[in-house]
Structures are given as C-alpha cells and as structure tokens.
Amino acid sequence: MEYFDTVIVVLQSTVRLSVPLILTALAGLYAERSGVVDIGLEGKLLAAAFAGASAAAVLGNAWLGAAVAVMASMALAAVHGYASITQRGDQIVSGTALNFIAAGATVILGQAWFRQGGRTPALIGDARFGTWELPFADAVKDVPILGGIYSNLLSGHYLLTYIAFIMVPVSWWILFRTRFGLRLRAVGENPGAVDTAGISVVRLRYSAVLIGGILCGLAGAYLSIAMNAGFVKGMSAGKGFIALAALVFAKWKPRNILFACLLFGFLDALSIRMQGVALPLVGKVPVQVYQALPYVLTVILLAGFIGKAIPPKASGRPYVKER
C-alpha cells in the first residue's frame, strides 16, 4: 500500500506540474499551426503569472486575477502579432524580445508596486483559487485502488487543471473539425492558397496568436494564483521553453502534446521526489540531471527515435504576396 501511495503522490504532482505545460504548448500549437513561430511563450507565461497575482492581490479575487493574466498575455501576443504579421518582422527576434521584456518588467513593476523584492503579496482566501472535490470523493476514498485513484488523483484539482485537460480534445476538434481549424492549418502550410481563396491571411494569423495569448494567460494564472500563492520572480522557470520542446516533440499534434507534457511533468515530479534519494548503484543523482531530462529527451528522441518532426511549411515566414 505504501508503494501505491507513493505512485499516487508522484502521479498527482505529475498532473499538477503538467498543467502549465499543456496550456502553454497548446498556445504554441495555435500560433505555429498558423505559421507564426512563438518563442515568446515563456515571456507571456511569466507576464501573465505576474499580472494575475498582482491583480488578485489588489482586487482580492482570483477570477479577476485570472482575467487580468489573460489580458496581459494577450497584449504581449498582440505585440508579437504586430511585429511578425503586420510588420513582417523576424518572429524569433520578436519572441525573444518579449521574453526579455517580461523577465525585466515583472521584477521592476513588482518591486515598484509591492516592495517585496519582486514578489507579490501572498494570496489568501478568495484571492487564490481553491481546489475542486469531485462528487463522492470523500465517500469512496477508502475503496482500495480505485478509491485512491478517484479521490486523490482525479479529484481535488483546480478548475484550471480540468480546463487544461479538456482543452486538448477541444483544440483537436477546433483544428481538425472546424472551418476555422482548416483555414488555420492551411495558412501555416501555404498562405498563398488561403489568400487566393479569398480569406485574410492577416486576420487568421492574428486570431491564432491571440488564442495562444489566452491559453498562455490561463497557464500564467495557474502558476501564480492556483499552484502557488503569489508571484515569485522568474517563476515560469523555463516552462515556456519546455512547452515549446513538447510541441516539437509532439509533432504539432494535440494528443501527442498531452502525452509529451505529461511525460515532462512526470520527469519534473520525479526530480522533486528524488531529491536527496540515493539510487542503487549510482548513489545520489544531482537534481539538475532530472531537470535537464526533458531537454535531453527531446534532443535524443528527435534525433531519430520518433522520426522527423516536420513543422508547418510556412512557419516562421512572413507572408508577402509574390509578383
């Protein structure tokens, strides 16, 4: 029973840790499927976490905090869109610039507003999201195995957690079963085809980038208002980049994204669990090894184990009508 409990605990924290990855990777999915490379996921995530925690602290309401987080992230997404769609700038440069702006601005504004060394005040009561208990979770908790899974693994998460997991099939449905999705995928492959079909390339790409903004905003809100009780400087800690790796690893497909993010979340959970634990034969493994695993795994797997990851053909290329 002890092993089982350990497994449940590790899996539960896997779920907890993969939520921001899933939301952020899905954000990247929309942008990149439309042909806009989004390396600024990290920046949007961080800015949203900060904006969300600040608003929640000042307004005392987690929901308003989440709304502000989404708005902040969408504002950055709009800047990225303006630079890379309207002005046809370099998408990598624009995204990288946003990452730097977010990293700097969150600290400066945080210090100026709250004077706690870049932190926001700890969120208490309604200012932080509570967890949701599924029906009968308490009642079935003692049922062997299934009860544990239901009440400890499936129940007791934040609403945003459920939203993140639901967003995976929803995104699949949007991309592959709706008119908007068909056009979105087409514009990422051959914007000329979309343009000559009488559809606005610019409008499609903006929509995709802004949807990405919403999802990144939710991920940021999850980080600072749900999983943690406040913003800490640099709290996105590379999750935006891991999400980007998951996106490539998943070959830009929603279902694969879910599994990739769960895998990376699991490695993260493992690294926490394994801190200071001696493994047989090798002894204690430095925690950095676990932290590096997602990246190492991505490189190794992409190098040949899962085959070639072919990005949308037009991704990274601004659309210019040819003469």
Add this chain to the structure above:
Amino acid sequence: MSDIAIELKGIDKSFGPVHANKNINLKVRKGSIHGIIGENGAGKSTLMSILYGFYQADRGEIFVDGKKITIRDPNAAIAAGIGMVHQHFMLVENFTVLENVMLGAEGAAVLNRGIVNARAELKRLEEEYEMEVNPDAIIEELPVGLQQRVEILKAFYRKADILILDEPTGVLTPAEADHLFRILAQLRDEGKTVILITHKLREIMAITDEVSVMRRGEMVASRKTSETNVEELAELMVGRRVLLNVEKGVALPKEVRLSVKDLTVKDSRGVTMVENVSFEVRAGEIVGIAGVAGNGQSELLEAIAGMRSAVQGEVMLNGKSTDVTGPGDPADLRARKLGHVSEDRHHTGLVLQFEEAENAILGYHGSPEYLRGGLYNMNAIREAATVEIEKYDIRPPNPRLKTANFSGGNQQKIVLAREMERDPDVLIIGQPTRGVDVGAIEFIHKRIIEMRDQGKAVLLVSVELDEIRSLSDRILVMFDGRIVGERTPDTSESEIGLLMAGIEGKMEAAE
C-alpha cells in the same frame, strides 16, 4: 446581359519604378477561349492578378458581364464568377484534394456536413467535366497534371464562369497539355469563358478563338486567331525597336576559350530546362543566345557560371574541364578567369545594402591588394573603386554610397566594371541592359565590343533580339531548352523570331 464577359479599360499599374501595365484595354467574349500572349515580363500575369484582385490597379475600370465592378480582393473576383489557376499552384500540399477544394468555401463553421456536401458536389463536377480525381488523395502525392486539375475543380466549386489559366502548360508533359486543352475546349462548348496566358505561340494557335498580344506592359494588338498567323504574332510579341547602332569591326575569332558539350540542366522542380546543349565560344568573338525568356537561357548561364549543377555534360574553360555537374564553385571559376555578369543583378550580382566600393570587389574580395595585415584596407578598396567609377562613368561618383541608392543603369555598370576590369578570358553576360536607361545602353554595348576586340570570348544572353543582333558575331537560338539553330547577325528578325517561337519547319527545310 452582354456578350462580353470581361472588359478592361485603361488599366495601369506600376511597382515602384517598374511600369508593369500601361493603359491596357481588353475585351473577352463570353464562351470563348481568349489567349494572352507575350514574353515573360510583358505584364500578362500582373494584368490577370489585377483581374483576380491580387493587386489593385492604379487606374482603370473593370467590367464583368457589362457591369462595372471593383475587385478589391480575390473574394470579390470569386463573387464575380472569376476563377484562376495560378502558375505556381495555390494548393496546401499535405491536405487532401477535398480539403483543398473546400478551403474558403466550407459552408458552415463546423466541417462535418460541409465535407459531405463538398464530396457530393466535387463528384458531380468531376463527372460533368470528365476530370476524375480521388478526393481523398494527398496533394503532394499527385502528379502535377492532377494537381492542376484540382486547381480547376477548385475554381468551378466556387461557381466560376470565367477561368483564367496562367502559363498552365509550363509544368505539364505534352500529353498532359493535350488533355488540358481538350478540357478547355469542352469548357468553352459548355459556355464558360477561358483566358489562357502563355508565351507559347503553338498553344495560341491550337486552342484559342481570339488572341491579344502584350509587349513591355502594353497591349499591342488583338486578333481573331483564325485571321492571324504565327509569323505576325511572333513579330508583334518580340516587337521592333529602333536599332541602337553599334559600331563594330569584323570579328577575328581565335582559339576556343569556352566549350559546352551535351549540357543538360534541370530546375528546382525537376523540369528539364536545358537539354543536350553544345557550343563553343572563341577568343575575340561574341556569341549571342537569343530566345523568348524562360526557354532555358537562365539555367544555361547559371550552370556555366557554377551557380547551378547540371545533370550531365561537360564545360571546358581554356581547355580544362570545370566541375559542371558538381556543386559548383564560382570562386574557382573566377580564379580561372571567367567573368560573370549575372542576369539578375539584385539577387546574384550585388549586395544592395553594401557600399559601392564593397560591391566593386565582391567575388574578388580575397585578392591581396585589398588586404592589410588580414584586414580589409578600405582606402585601397575605395581607391580601386574610384578608378572604375571614372572609367565607367558611374554616377554619383561616390564609392561610399549605398549601392541601393544608385539607379539601375549605374548598378549594372558597377557589376560590368567589376567583371570586365579583372581581365577575364571568358566573359558571360546575362541581360546586359535590362532595366537600364538608353544612355547607359550605348555605353554598355561599346564596352562589350571592346572586350571582344581585346580578344576575350564573350557569351551573351539577352531577351532583346535587337541587342543580340547588333552585338553578336554568331547567334544561337534557344527554344524549349535546346539550341534550335545558328544564324549570322544579318539574318532577318522575322526568321530568328520564328526560330525563337519554336517554328523551325519551313526555314530549316529551305536550307
């Protein structure tokens, strides 16, 4: 209702300094196949892109079915019943046929019912026009002929009555082209209007009812196809221009400097552009290659200059073979005294953001005279550039000026000075006076003759027949990737024009 499907009045369009369409008037009769012929760059595609709403005309009016309309974007064109098959297909390659056909006309926000309807409608269209294609096939797995069929079906799915095809046979095999023409004839018989853009006279004669000829942005003539002939069209297309007289003495050809043997080159799509071409250029002569643009001249030049690898063949420079089928090494060729004035100075001749002096040494930038202690000696570079500026009368005479700020003619002179002043043995020149003002043309022509008189071997490619005729000592005519004839420069323009149009029969037989 009017029996004119499309009427254009006074259409005018410029891209920066390039005047692509000059006051174009055109009438296309309903239920006819109307050909628009002209050389590459004559403005045909621009005109059709305006009609399809891809560009807006600067001036002019468009009437469809007698009603004046504004076509602000492709949507408006589609609404007016105009469909277009682009030269480079506008298809999403990893989508299915059905998805491509639906795109932009899906029916509803959720696809499920739209897919069912589209499948049924596509099937109906396939049967109606006898154009079978598997709706679930992925585009990139289909041969180009079928991809083109998808483009046509796409237009009809949008209820097009007027179909524009831009150089549709460029990517097709002869059999596929014949099939396409049968389809077009059938469409006409069903009352559709077809506009066929091409630079191939044979296609015009074979399929069209009426033909309009464009030359250098102007609509120079419209004829009933039955009332004209290839000779007249060829002449209208190539045009006559006041001959710029170039004084030149008799050529005194000496040893062979450049020899090309059985050269075959394919373009990036895998289409054979140059086929088994062989010729020689001797010291002290200018060999001109005439041809309608797009018949393989560009690829031939690029292969010789080491910018494109050939599929097979041999190129000898000063008696020694070059690695023409290999990856290409222009620097090595330059060291072996091959000067190259490329056709497109903006893409391959100059770096427009560099200052003049930097461009003046490009390709020869490793030369020790420009270096001091491993670094560039900018003073020496600018001094050398100043000498060339004076000699070639490049204006403004400022070696520090950004190259983009020079006019086209002066940019061309920068390239010519660079390549001619390095004392090459062989000089290959593509389109020496494209986009160059008249004053500079004369100067450039004189320099080319001077090169010849100094004993260089000059290979000249130009789409300007006048230029070829006035400069060359021998003229090779290229058509469809092959050299279809050799003529002396005093051969009549119409005879060369016919060769350029691929009509060899009569003249060859008469010899």
